[in-house]
Amino acid sequence: MTWEVVLRVGLVAVAFLTLPLIVGQTEHKVMAHMQARLGPMYAGAFHGWAQLIADGVKFAQKEDVTPRAADGPVFRLAPAVALLPYLLVLLVIPLGPGDLVGQQLDVGLFFVLAVVGVGVVAVLMAAWASANKYSLLGGLRAAAQLLGYELPFVLSAASVAMAAGTLSLPGIVAAWQPWWLLWQLPATIVFFVSGLAEIRRPPFDMPIADSELVFGYMTEYTGLRFAFFLLAEYVGIVVISSLTAALFLGGWHGPWAESVGWLWMLLKTGAVAFVVIWLRVAWPRLREDQLQRLCWLVLVPLALAQLVLTAGVRVALS
């Protein structure tokens, strides 16, 4: 029993360490080719497959600088706080049918939403403790953005939970049916868009807008701590992609789901992650007011309408 738990946690840790690297490498290459470049070609000899490992080694060698004016303990703690929520979330995302999941949790969806919300605290900690006006501005932007987008994020997730009649992530995936793609389409879009905003990816990267805020709340970070923030960003992509795949795209559903369900889940996650990268390349950054307008005037009403629709269909079906 305990061995099984250790094994599961170990496997999730492996996924936590490899999937973000794969996503990061894919981003390097896809982004390069979308911009008619080649991207990394040297590290690892074959098309630069080891670029991120080389980056990790580089980060580990760099000096760990804490600014003199910074609030040391808070400054040093922030990267860990940023990384931890995503690690916890990965525990409950179902990979395949049955109990192919890190940890069966009765209120898995709720757990995910709650824990992802904690990431804001890390951003505020990093922003404030850096003693840098750009960092603080970036942190305030991030907090405003995350507080706003939390609402459509939770509401659209609530819609699918209502449709499935359970809060457990494996339960939702098991209850999923192909026609939900159409029925839950608005919720899918709202969830994906607000998820993008939650992980502060372009076009929602106003908090770290490098052309105006240097790098937002990450400006003062160096070495491994900075690498932690970057890792958190890529784990965030994995988490949001896999959540979108599990909640709205049917997770492990597909032909021969019983045997290769996990492959379907990984493929769907990869496809969503590709879209995340694609949007970064193709779209310009949203201005701060456009960002809030999109959230409150488009996504929240859309999510609420979807909730009404979901409730109506549920009542009509039962």
Add this chain to the structure above:
Amino acid sequence: MSIPGAGLGKGLAVTLKTLVTPSTTQQYPDVAPELPPRSRGVIALREENCTVCMLCSRECPDWCIYIDSHKEEVVVPGAARPRQRNVLDRFDIDFSLCMYCGICIEVCPFDALYWSPEFEYAEYDIRDLMHDKDRLGEWMATVPPPPPHDPLGEPSKEETAVAKRASAS
């Protein structure tokens, strides 16, 4: 642009098209670049053609050609008196000054200077960019052969002269 979001769709389409189009990047140190045959890489010197007329040195806009020479008497059998001949002692081009205008090559009346497409002669010290006549001579091997005449163009002066002489005799 009447449909809202059309621009966003176009952005996605453009990037996707670029993604599936092979990149034209040349992996330079691994793969030699494909340069046009007449590329202006470096100036090569055919020493035996040089008569030390100094035209190149005088026409050079930034004075980067340095020429030293001395006169030698050549006794030509059957001639009334020995001929004088200029012998090249030094022919240096300072490539830290050269701006690759090619005027020296244009003005050389005896075809002693050529463009070579060779370009990998960077140095760690700027003073090492002063190339002497031996170095410039080495590059003659890399000078591509002159392009063939345009088959539809006028024949060269030499050809017409030969043809005229042949028809006259």
Add this chain to the structure above:
Amino acid sequence: MTLQDVLLAVVGLVAVAGGVAVVSTRQLVRAGLWLVVALGAVAVEFLLLGAEFAAWVQVLIYVGAVVVLLLFAVMLTRAPIGPSTDLDRPALPAVLVGAAAGLGLAALFVGVFGQFQVPSPAVGTAERIGDAVFGDWVLPFEVLSILLLAALVGAIVLSRPSAPQETPVAQGSSR
């Protein structure tokens, strides 16, 4: 003393220590961060007691939203790094009032509920809480919803800039 009891006590101590740190630290933003520790420890207490749903609600609402809002507000106005010297906090009365309130509440709870033997409840799943809220307690729940809605509308009305030419009476608050 089971392992759960020990953990409960330890986490409770963490929560109390966090709470004390909130009110005793002289650094404004760190007080907010200690609040995260205190509230997070309370969430862990819920988890240890089997109230899974309440625990995650605690994290979502208090850690994820309330504290963030608080920190956000502090950082928007004034958030110096290092101790603030101008904090006006008389220590002795605060300790007295706090200790009196805490001890009084403890005495009250022990006195009122001390003799009851409560059966260990089943795990507080979302389903059971949903049944309870929308079954037995549906009327208070709905009344609370209406109260919250009224508060929401009231907040919006208060924060809206009043149109000057139409409502000349509501000028009193303009500063």
